[in-house]
Amino acid sequence: MPNRRILSIWFPRLAAERHIRRDPNLGQVPFAVVRDVGQAQVLASLSPLAQAAGLYEGQPLRDAHAMCADLLTRLSNVHAEAAFLGVLHRWAGKFSPWVAREAPDALVVDLTGCAHLFGGEEQLALQVEQDCIDLGLSVQLGIADTLGGAWALARFGGGQGGDHHRNGDAIDQEARATRSRAGKRRHWERGGAAPAVTMAAVQGRARIAAPGETYKALAPLPIAALRLEDSTMAQLSRLGLRRVKDLVEQPRAGLVRRFGRGLVARLDQALGALPEPVSPAPPPDRFATRMSLPDPIGLEDDVMAAIDRMLPRLCTALRKKGRGARTLRFEAYRADGTMQWMNVTVAKPSDDPDHIRPLLRLKIEDLDAGYGIDMLRLEAVLHEPIHLRTASGHLEAAEAGRARMAGPKPGSLDRLIGRLGTRLGVEAITRVQPADSHIPEKTWVTVAAAWSDPVTHWPQPTKPRPLRMWAPEPVMIPDVPRLPEVFRWRGRDHKVHSARGPERIAPEWWLDDPAWRSGQRDYWDVITAEGQRLWLFYAHGASKSSGWFCQGAFA
Numbered sequence: 001m002p003n004r005r006i007l008s009i010w011f012p013r014l015a016a017e018r019h020i021r022r023d024p025n026l027g028q029v030p031f032a033v034v035r036d037v038g039q040a041q042v043l044a045s046l047s048p049l050a051q052a053a054g055l056y057e058g059q060p061l062r063d064a065h066a067m068c069a070d071l072l073t074r075l076s077n078v079h080a081e082a083a084f085l086g087v088l089h090r091w092a093g094k095f096s097p098w099v100a101r102e103a104p105d106a107l108v109v110d111l112t113g114c115a116h117l118f119g120g121e122e123q124l125a126l127q128v129e130q131d132c133i134d135l136g137l138s139v140q141l142g143i144a145d146t147l148g149g150a151w152a153l154a155r156f157g158g159g160q161g162g163d164h165h166r167n168g169d170a171i172d173q174e175a176r177a178t179r180s181r182a183g184k185r186r187h188w189e190r191g192g193a194a195p196a197v198t199m200a201a202v203q204g205r206a207r208i209a210a211p212g213e214t215y216k217a218l219a220p221l222p223i224a225a226l227r228l229e230d231s232t233m234a235q236l237s238r239l240g241l242r243r244v245k246d247l248v249e250q251p252r253a254g255l256v257r258r259f260g261r262g263l264v265a266r267l268d269q270a271l272g273a274l275p276e277p278v279s280p281a282p283p284p285d286r287f288a289t290r291m292s293l294p295d296p297i298g299l300e301d302d303v304m305a306a307i308d309r310m311l312p313r314l315c316t317a318l319r320k321k322g323r324g325a326r327t328l329r330f331e332a333y334r335a336d337g338t339m340q341w342m343n344v345t346v347a348k349p350s351d352d353p354d355h356i357r358p359l360l361r362l363k364i365e366d367l368d369a370g371y372g373i374d375m376l377r378l379e380a381v382l383h384e385p386i387h388l389r390t391a392s393g394h395l396e397a398a399e400a401g402r403a404r405m406a407g408p409k410p411g412s413l414d415r416l417i418g419r420l421g422t423r424l425g426v427e428a429i430t431r432v433q434p435a436d437s438h439i440p441e442k443t444w445v446t447v448a449a450a451w452s453d454p455v456t457h458w459p460q461p462t463k464p465r466p467l468r469m470w471a472p473e474p475v476m477i478p479d480v481p482r483l484p485e486v487f488r489w490r491g492r493d494h495k496v497h498s499a500r501g502p503e504r505i506a507p508e509w510w511l512d513d514p515a516w517r518s519g520q521r522d523y524w525d526v527i528t529a530e531g532q533r534l535w536l537f538y539a540h541g542a543s544k545s546s547g548w549f550c551q552g553a554f555a
Contacts, residue, residue, distance in 0.1 A: 003211040005121070006278065007109040008142045008150035009092065009128060011085075014105040015045035018084050019074050021136050030068050034061050035076040044076050048138075078104070089281075091131070095124060100280040106154075108147060110278045121208055144209040144217065147278060148270030152218055152225030152244075157207040215271055219245035226266045232259055244270075285321055288379035289313045296335045296372020303332070303364055303373070310378045311353045311360070318380060324349025327382035330360060332367055333375040340368060345426045347417035347450040349384040359418055417449050426450045434458055439508060439516070440523075440551070441469060463503050464525065466535045466552030472515075475548040481538050483524055489550050494532070500525040502538070518546065525554070 011017075015033040020026045030050040034041045041061040043050075053068040064071055085101055092099045095118070098110035111121070118124040125141050132139040142153030209217035218225060221244050223236055236259075241247050247255070247267060256264055268274035289310045297303065307330075318325055326349050331341045344359045417429050427448055433455050435445040443461070476488035485496050502522035507513060518539035526534050533554035539546050 003112075004145055005111040005115065005211070006144060006147050006150040007095070007111050007124075007128075008102075008147070008154040009107040009109065010140045010142075010151075010154040011088070011105045011132075011137055012140060013045055013047065013138045014085065015076060015081050016047045016050075017045075017137050018081060020047065026072060030055070030071045032064065032071060032073050033076050034073045081105075091135075095128065098278060098280050100278050102151075106151075108150070108278050110280075111143070125208065140207070142207050142209075145211060145214045146270055146272045147276045148227065148266065149209055149214040149218055149272075151227065152221055152270060153207045153209060156221045156225040157217070215248070218270060219243065219248070223247060226263075226270055228263065228266060232263060235259070285323065285383070286379075287314055287317050287321075287323070287325070287383060288377065289317075290375060290377040292375045293373070296369075296374045298369035298372050300364055300367075303367065303369075303376070304361065306376050307357065307360055307364075307378070310376065311357060314378055314380065315351045315353050315356070318351040318383060322385055323380075323383040324351045324386040325356065325380040325383050327380070328356065328360070329379045329381045330363065331377040331379075332369070332373045333377070334370040335372045335374050336370060338370065342366070343381070345382075345418070345421055345450065347414040347421065347426075349386055351386060355415065355418075358415075362419065413454070421450055431455075437508070438505065439513075440465060440505070441515075463523075464554070466533075467555040469535075469552040472537070472549035472551045475536060475550050477548050479547050481522065481540070483526070483536070483538075487536075487548065489534075494534075495529040496526055497529045498527045505537075523551075 016031060019033065020031065027047060027049075030053050031047040032043045032050045032055065033045040035044040043055060043057055043059045043061065043064055046055055046057065050068065050071060053071075055064050055068060055071070061073065081104060085104070085107075089099055089101055089107060092107050092109055096109045096111055096114045098112075100108045102108055111124070115121045115124050118127055121143050125143065128141060129139060140154045142150040142155070142157055144150040144153055222242060223233055223244060223246075225244060226247075228236075236242075236247070241250065244267075247263075248271075252264055265274060269276045291306050291310055293306070297306075314325070326346060328344045328346075329341060330344065331339055333339045342363045344356070344363055346356065346359060350356060417426075421429050429449040430446050431449045431452060431454065432444050433447055433452060435443055437443055443465075473489065477484050477486075483496065483499055483501075487494055487496070501524035503524075504520055504522050506520050507516035518541055520540045521537040522540075523535060523537040526536050528534065534550055535552040535554065536548060536550050538548050541547075
């Protein structure tokens with residue numbers, strides 16, 4: 001069984017270089033990504049020019065502008081940075097199938113049994129660094145027998161403290177007795193800015209711990225390499241414990257009594273005495289297909305012919321995973337380097353090409369081919385599981401056939417919603433569903449038809465409800481709970497022929513509904529002499545004035 005080997009890939013400028021990749025002009029000036037901390041903004045990620053200007057992570061933005069007036073900033077986007085790290089997670093899968101993320105800016109790769117495929121660990125490290133150079137990313141690597149050891153070598157190996165402002169060895173934290181010896185220590189040990197290092201120097205630094213020699217590689221590193229809390233590092237620094245070697249030589253019982261078990265656990269994890277597994281997140285399922293064309297096309301029939309080849313492959317991949325496409329993205333890459341895309345949303349998840357093809361046909365009519373299209377791509381950007389279908393026998397098949405002859409075909413409503421939604425938008429197609437409330441105007445809710453199921457049973461109220469309802473309109477009669485024989489509504493006098501009621505409805509006391517601040521209501525089913533059947537109520541008045549109102553009309 002080969003020794004376990006872990007690779008830690010740290011991107012120290014991930015957030016800043018994500019913006020520089022999108023806008024290369026930001027790489028020509030001092031640039032930083034800022035994040036909100038309380039009521040202030042601090043620097044979260046720096047470009048090389050910003051770091052060369054003396055700025056550092058965690059520095060308040062106002063201080064950074066005072067030191068560098070030309071500094072450009074962008075606000076941190078945590079979700080976009082996590083998505084970018086997810087893309088790098090897929091890229092790291094070329095080196096090993098066992099890859100995990102270390103938010104917000106690092107990856108962990110279990111290289112056990114994989115390094116020889118790339119010519120050894122040194123050649124693999126060079127390949128990782130070269131790929132990152134091609135991607136425009138800064139990177140620092142560390143390889144060791146443990147996850148903690150690889151993490152420490154990636155950030156502090158090779159004689160450079162990657163997190164120098166957190167290494168627990170700053171001059172301002174030292175006791176007075178040690179200040180006289182501070183000048184004899186190396187630059188990075190004193191907490192100063194690390195010297196600029198070229199990529200060739202990075203490749204030459206010893207960031208790879210030989211198998212079984214993790215302690216030898218970690219011993220000269222600062223205690224910050226053990227992933228300790230800032231308060232713990234400050235206390236250790238005051239005691240003169242500055243390197244991993246100094247900590248290992250101390251009695252473990254005393255360390256546990258004074259600093260707790262967390263310190264010893266981190267030390268054991270780095271040296272391999274305590275296991276620390278790599279827990280990779282499985283990559284999400286991606287369903288996409290593309291077709292490169294030998295010559296640019298521009299006719300609608302040619303585009304549909306390409307779709308007829310791509311769509312079955314996509315649906316086959318979905319069917320193998322038990323998934324159905326809900327939203328598809330169709331991309332057309334033109335010969336002039338531009339691209340046009342469009343989304344198609346179906347009412348129900350589907351893996352049937354005959355169901356999806358008519359919806360794509362409607363969208364293709366709006367496609368602008370320009371100087372010609374030389375590549376097409378189709379992706380299921382949103383997909384959902386499809387329940388397994390049970391094969392039916394002869395009796396069930398005969399019954400299903402009679403049902404199809406008697407009424408609409410199964411799925412015809414979903415197809416209609418999909419076709420209408422392609423033109424009008426899926427959100428524009430709605431349906432009404434019952435809601436759980438005793439308030440008359442809250443007994444139903446309007447939902448999107450594509451994201452809901454039709455109602456098979458509508459609960460009937462205990463009392464009759466009007467066919468049409470509107471906002472309560474005032475009725476001009478005396479303010480008494482007794483229904484009079486004549487009332488005035490909408491500028492006309494109405495004579496009561498018959499009335500049924502009252503039905504008392506109380507407001508939802510756990511909600512503050514402005515429309516029901518008038519308190520309890522007594523509803524009456526009133527038939528006028530002209531034949532109108534109205535729904536009147538008397539509001540008893542709580543925080544608002546009382547009175548009579550009309551809210552609806554029966555059929």
